[in-house]
Amino acid sequence: ISTYWTTNYDDLIEKALDNEGKIADKKFTKNHLSQTKKGRSAVVYKMHGDASLPDQAIITKDQYESYPLHFAPFVTALSGDLVSKTFLFLGFSFNDPNLDYILSRIRIHFEQNQRQHYCIFKRVNRADYSNDEDFSYNLLKQQFVIKDLARFSIKVVLIDAWNDLTRILEEITKRFRCKNVFLSGSAHEFGSWGQTATELFLSKLGEVLIQEGFKITSGLGLGIGNAFISGAIKEIYNRKYTKIDDYLTMKVFPQFVADPTERKNIWTAWRKDLLSQTGIALFFMGNKIVKDPESGKQTIVLADGMDEEFHIAHELGLKLIPIGASGYKAKELFNQIISDFDHYYPDSTPKFREAFEKLNEEVDEPVKLLSKIHDVIKLI
Known part of the structure; x- marks a missing residue:
């Protein structure tokens, strides 16, 4: 994998790459986008900032709303990757208004010719809820989200337990290799x-x-x-x-x-x-x-x-x-x-x-x- 996009502020992705002997080129300010780290193995785009610069992190509602204006180069870079690369969304709720904005623009421009992307969700399980009403509500909510994501050519794969995620990624890796x-x-x-x-x-x-x-x-x-x-x-x-x-x-x-x-x-x-x-x-x-x-x-x-x-x-x-x-x-x-x-x-x-x-x-x-x-x- 040569490209990572994350809204997280931590450095877990970079550490994981480092453990594999790979050089991560981190990008979390506009200036980083115009620079290329020599010998890089992967680019890690941190669109909401990095823990090393907490004063610049995107965290308030005002910052989210003004993001397309103040961080237009990140919007352009992410839009380009969503058009030209296949994404696998992991641990992502799709509540981010910035991504929703970008996906909507891509859908309008490309209509039926959108790139196919994938997402893994944990299936809503009755055992996780104290009553039938909460379970039914969240089950319907998940079904609507899945239907909505299909508009953006994002196919949802449902798993029963998070351990299944590890097995899926291992199988993808084996098949690729x-x-x-x-x-x-x-x-x-x-x-x-x-x-x-x-x-x-x-x-x-x-x-x-x-x-x-x-x-x-x-x-x-x-x-x-x-x-x-x-x-x-x-x-x-x-x-x-x-x-x-x-x-x-x-x-x-x-x-x-x-x-x-x-x-x-x-x-x-x-x-x-x-x-x-x-x-x-x-x-x-x-x-x-x-x-x-x-x-x-x-x-x-x-x-x-x-x-x-x-x-x-x-x-x-x-x-x-x-x-x-x-x-x-x-x-x-x-x-x-x-x-x-x-x-x-x-x-x-x-x-x-x-x-x-x-x-x-x-x-x-x-x-x-x-x-x-x-x-x-x-x-x-």
Whole structure:
């Protein structure tokens, strides 16, 4: 979310953004509107002022009535956002005369072409009232408010308890992030498929995901990442007027950290940062070469970094898709999910489980996995 509007004077929104490592550009005076904070992540418009300047807060009836005159730039900015952005109103009673004034002007100008907005209300509940008369009055009042807001193209969603609000916001976040796919994997050896066929498959997978409108995030895993993002980049450039940044995030793991403990900590933080932006994690192959410091002998082992990415992704609530047919660590992770499928995919349909299990079926060439991966992602 890049834009917040609030009539509150407190700094809870700014603190929440700060806790997520984001820079908030606060605007609560007219002069703030003409300034831009460098590196900002979100703009927070505080249309009735801020607690740090209590003498300038909008709080009296006179101030409300003269607001369109004295704070015309805020009215213009809010009007522009209501026309061009989708709003989700939370904890808002719609008794604010300033907003009522702005919404009325927009409705007059745009009539049937208003932007669709949303609002969440707690349903009027009999248990909250001491008698039937008060309950009936407030129920009718809520129904009239809902009908009135429909004139401004604001759809009201009713919930039974405030806890439902948290769950709704979490679900919106998950669905939004599911348009961003992370590929976890590494390969020093490529099994019976061979390097050429594997790289062709990865390139095609990158192309298909971009064609389907997904964004791709990659840490450029050894032997895996380059082919994957190459296919994605090729498809992006084939699209006219498309920017790389809109579809692709690449963050190479920092290699030159001498201290092993420090390097491990940095890589863990790096993985959390990458995965927190995504909603689906694909796991492919997962092997690496290690060298015995005494004998100098090289051995192929399963990639332990992929294990960590799997656990972080699970903690963050990502949809986990290990491609078991690719073998190595991905095969191990696939078996782990299948052995406790309801834990990783609660309330999944038989159709989804059937599609998921096909990811473990052996194929003579990896390109045959494309349709199977596509089916699973589509069902998600």
